[in-house]
Amino acid sequence: MERETIMEILNEHRQLCYNCFRERETPEGPCPYCGFDLAENEKKFPVALRAGTVLNDRYIIGRVLGQGGFGITYRGRETATGVPVAVKEYFPNLCKPIRTPDGGIAPSPQHQDAYAKGKKSFLNEAAMLKALDEIPSVVNILDFFPESGTAYMVMEYLDGITLRQMVERDGPIPIQTLLPPMRSFIRDLSTMHQRGVLHRDIAPDNIMWMPDGSFKLLDFG
Numbered sequence: 662m663e664r665e666t667i668m669e670i671l672n673e674h675r676q677l678c679y680n681c682f683r684e685r686e687t688p689e690g691p692c693p694y695c696g697f698d699l700a701e702n703e704k705k706f707p708v709a710l711r712a713g714t715v716l717n718d719r720y721i722i723g724r725v726l727g728q729g730g731f732g733i734t735y736r737g738r739e740t741a742t743g744v745p746v747a748v749k750e751y752f753p754n755l756c757k758p759i760r761t762p763d764g765g766i767a768p769s770p771q772h773q774d775a776y777a778k779g780k781k782s783f784l785n786e787a788a789m790l791k792a793l794d795e796i797p798s799v800v801n802i803l804d805f806f807p808e809s810g811t812a813y814m815v816m817e818y819l820d821g822i823t824l825r826q827m828v829e830r831d832g833p834i835p836i837q838t839l840l841p842p843m844r845s846f847i848r849d850l851s852t853m854h855q856r857g858v859l860h861r862d863i864a865p866d867n868i869m870w871m872p873d874g875s876f877k878l879l880d881f882g
Contacts, residue, residue, distance in 0.1 A: 679712035679723035682738050682745075697724060708760050709733050710750065715740070716813055717806050720748060729880075730754050731779070736818065745818040746803060751783045751811045758811075765809030780812050786881055787814040789858060798849035800877050819877055825865035846876040 676688045680697030691698045699712055706725040710733070714722040723736040726747065737748040752758055756772035756779065768776035787805035794801050804815040828834060846868070853860075860867075860881055869877045 677713070677721075680736060682721075682723065682743075699724070706733065708752070708758075710735065710760075710764055714764055716748065716808060717804070719804075720746060720815060722748060728752070732783075737815070747816045747818045749814040749816065751780050751813070753779050761810070763809065766811040780807070783812050783814070787812075790814075790881055793853060793856065793858065796849050796852055798846050798876055798878050799853065800879055819869050819871065819879075821869040821871040821877065823866055823879075824868045824870060827870055828865065842870070842874055842876050846878075850878075 676685050677683070678685050678692035678695060678697055679699055679702075681692060681695040683692070683694050685692060685694070688699070702724050703709070703712075706728055709725045709728070710722050712723055716722060716737075719741065720737045720739055723738065726734045726736055728734070731751070731753045733750045733752045735748045735750065737746045738744065739746055750766075752766060753768075753776065756776040757769040758766045758776070759769070761767055784805060784807065787802055790799065791802040791805070793799045800819065801817040802814060803817060804813075806813055822830075824834070850860075850863075858881075860878060862880065863878070867879045869879055871877055
């Protein structure tokens with residue numbers, strides 16, 4: 662979707678599906694194209710950014726993909742190109758952050774120092790990963806920036822399935838199926854380790870099987 666088309670829709674207060682980003686006639690109920698229900702997503706993730714928020718004058722935020730102890734990950738789209746992205750927001754639960762009316766984040770007073778330290782580490786992580794972009798098995802970082810009291814990391818959108826999800830859906834993965842992509846994955850891990858980068862949580866939850874048969878390593882920390 663071209664930037665002008667997205668911005669025209671936003672400016673004219675039309676409705677987008679915040680999963681497939683197609684224009685729809687009414688905001689109520691599931692999307693007629695992909696079946697996504699924004700109300701259900703907002704109910705499941707009540708502290709998340711509002712869908713339709715534009716970050717850095719460049720990225721429109723869509724549905725929440727997931728929330729962990731340190732962040733919230735959204736589906737998004739770059740307005741200039743229409744390219745789908747994933748956007749990770751720094752949101753550390755231990756610091757008891759509060760979502761402000763303008764969509765920003767403020768930590769509780771007793772956790773301000775820890776919050777600031779964690780935000781710096783978050784941006785350092787993004788810079789570290791950006792330097793590994795040429796390694797195929799590492800998720801590509803497209804952008805990162807502080808905004809509204811927190812920080813954001815913009816990544817390529819990965820339309821795959823984790824190894825854990827695959828096993829839960831289909832049962833154990835045969836070794837003859839697993840071994841070919843695993844060889845390339847191990848070589849990329851070796852390159853990463855030679856650069857002095859350790860993941861420290863390589864597990865089926867953090868390895869995504871892509872449609873082309875390759876693996877991507879997720880959730881560095």
